[in-house]
Amino acid sequence: MKETLFDINRLVRPNVARLKPYSSARDEFEDFEAEMVFIDANENPFESDVNRYPDPQQRKLKEVLAARRGVPADNILLGNGSDEVLDLLFRAFCEPAQDNVLTLPPTYGMYKVLAEINNVENREVLLSQEYQPRVKDILEAADRNTKILFLCSPNNPTGNSFSAESVTALLEGFGGLVVIDEAYIDFSAQESCLHRLEEYPNLVVTQTLSKAYGLAGIRLGICFASPGVIAVLNRIKPPYNVNALTQRRALIRLDDPDSIDKEVSDVKREKGLLFNALLEVKFVSQVFPSDANFILARVDDANLRYRQLLDKGIVVRNRTTQPLCENCLRFTVGTPEENSRLMEELRGMV
Numbered sequence: 001m002k003e004t005l006f007d008i009n010r011l012v013r014p015n016v017a018r019l020k021p022y023s024s025a026r027d028e029f030e031d032f033e034a035e036m037v038f039i040d041a042n043e044n045p046f047e048s049d050v051n052r053y054p055d056p057q058q059r060k061l062k063e064v065l066a067a068r069r070g071v072p073a074d075n076i077l078l079g080n081g082s083d084e085v086l087d088l089l090f091r092a093f094c095e096p097a098q099d100n101v102l103t104l105p106p107t108y109g110m111y112k113v114l115a116e117i118n119n120v121e122n123r124e125v126l127l128s129q130e131y132q133p134r135v136k137d138i139l140e141a142a143d144r145n146t147k148i149l150f151l152c153s154p155n156n157p158t159g160n161s162f163s164a165e166s167v168t169a170l171l172e173g174f175g176g177l178v179v180i181d182e183a184y185i186d187f188s189a190q191e192s193c194l195h196r197l198e199e200y201p202n203l204v205v206t207q208t209l210s211k212a213y214g215l216a217g218i219r220l221g222i223c224f225a226s227p228g229v230i231a232v233l234n235r236i237k238p239p240y241n242v243n244a245l246t247q248r249r250a251l252i253r254l255d256d257p258d259s260i261d262k263e264v265s266d267v268k269r270e271k272g273l274l275f276n277a278l279l280e281v282k283f284v285s286q287v288f289p290s291d292a293n294f295i296l297a298r299v300d301d302a303n304l305r306y307r308q309l310l311d312k313g314i315v316v317r318n319r320t321t322q323p324l325c326e327n328c329l330r331f332t333v334g335t336p337e338e339n340s341r342l343m344e345e346l347r348g349m350v
Contacts, residue, residue, distance in 0.1 A: 006202035008228050011093050011147055011176060016236060024239040026056050054244035061247050064254050065222060069207075071194055074227045077234065078242050082183060082208045082221030083110055088233050089204065089223075090118040093147045093177060101148040102141060104133055106157055106322040108181060111150045126323055131158040131288075133166045139173050147176045154184040157319045157330045159290030161190040171200045177229070179204045186212030186264055187271075188291035194224055201226045211293060212264050213253055218246045267293050271333045277343045278331070284346075294332045302327040305349065312345045 009017075025041035044051045062073040079085035094101065100121035103111045107127075115122035123146070125138045133151065142149070149170060153162040171178050180193050182205055193205050205224040210216035220242065223233065253260070271290065278287045278297050283305065286298040299305050302320035306329060309316055317330040333339065 006175060006177075006200075008201070008226075008232070012232050013091075013093060013095050016092050016232065019235050021235040022239055024053070024056055026053050027239070030055075030057075030059075050244055052244075053240055054242065054247055056239045056241075058242050058247055061242075061250055061254075064251060068254065068257070069192075069194055069224070071197065071224055075197060075224050075230060077223040077225070077230050077237070079221040079223065079237070080241050080246075081210070081219040082181070082206050083114070084237075084241060085206055085221045085223040085233075086110060086179070087114050087118070088237055089148060089177065089179060090114050090120060092232050092236055094118060094120040095145075096120060099145045099147045100143075101150065102138060102146060103150045104138070104152075106131075106155075106319070106325050107150070107152045108156045108183075127155075127158075129324065131155060131160050131324070133162055133170065135166050135169045135173070138170065142174060142176070144175075146174075149174050149176060149178050150181065151178065152181040152183075154182075154188050154190070154291040156184070156292065157294075157296055157317070157322065157325065157328070159184075159288055159292045159294060159296050161188055161291045164190075167193065171196070171203060174202070177202055177204050179206060181206050183208045183211055184292035187268060187293045190291060197224060197226065201228070204229060209250060209253070212267075213250075213260055214263065215250065215253055218249050220246055220250050267333050270336060270339055271295065274331065274333060274339050274343070277339075278346075281343075281346045283349070294330050296325070296328050296330050298326075298328050300327065302329050305329060308349055309342075309345060314342055314345060316342075 029040060041053055043053060058078050061078065062076045065076060066073040077085065079088065096119035100123050101115055102123050102125060104127050105124050112122050123141050125134060125141050128134055151162060151167065154160060182192055185192050185207060193203060197203055207222045209220045271293065275287055275295055278284050278295065283300040284297050285300065288296045296319065302318050306316060306318040319325040319328045319330050331342065
């Protein structure tokens with residue numbers, strides 16, 4: 001394990017450290033799939049397929065995810081989407097009106113929203129013109145009350161991955177939690193940071209089933225971290241935060257890895273075609289390399305082009321108000337038919 005400035009006892013909020021977590025009926029008797037008479041949880045006894053509370057620790061699902069990702073189940077916490085996981089990190093480690101976090105715009109907007117909801121100062125350090133972390137400026141912006149640094153890699157909305165050298169320097173130089181949001185990692189040629197969990201106790205990796213797995217509608221986020229960090233988060237998570245239908249649907253999808261891999265491969269192939277096609281559009285001045293399932297492109301007038309596409313029945317994301325993204329549109333890679341229609345409309349615009 002690498003020497004770091006990290007001390008979980010210093011980071012966790014005192015009230016959370018003292019907290020005695022709620023113990024649900026399904027926590028006290030874990031083998032609730034056994035042939036027993038269950039009259040302990042005040043459930044409706046009549047079978048409806050969902051009349052029983054779900055496993056609060058999602059054991060089966062964690063076992064499958066642990067095998068697929070090569071990470072022990074004790075290093076996993078599941079949430080109602082990644083946003084709940086991120087919110088739990090704020091609630092566990094950031095004292096309201098006292099602590100602060102660091103974010104690197106342009107980036108995923110929920111970090112800032114969650115900071116505001118939790119009354120935590122959000123200190124922003126802009127990425128470089130190449131959309132890379134400015135390590136020296138980031139470390140200088142931190143103080144004793146800086147509890148979390150958020151790195152989105154591959155980044156949203158830029159699509160690029162952060163350099164391994166930058167990530168290592170931040171893991172070793174920052175005294176708080178380094179949260180690496182890997183929502184788009186399945187589309188990237190870059191290696192996930194999961195293999196570094198044992199090396200860096202301050203590393204937290206978040207992933208999701210919303211992108212590559214095509215399960216945005218079931219809301220399932222994944223947090224990978226040291227058992228110590230996971231234990232803190234388990235103290236404050238709602239007892240049944242991942243419902244039974246979500247757990248079942250995720251297990252069905254994870255049981256078909258060939259389909260997942262094919263869809264990821266199809267998206268990557270289509271992304272390459274879309275990238276080259278965008279380069280030929282007369283009002284596109286720059287197309288940014290992407291390790292995600294979307295492409296950021298700079299156009300002559302993002303507001304105009306956004307409205308024109310909307311009039312044609314095509315919804316893209318206008319990112320022109322974001323730092324370093326003036327006149328940029330973000331195009332999610334669609335089906336071959338959707339991508340062809342997009343390019344047809346772009347080529348016909350004046």
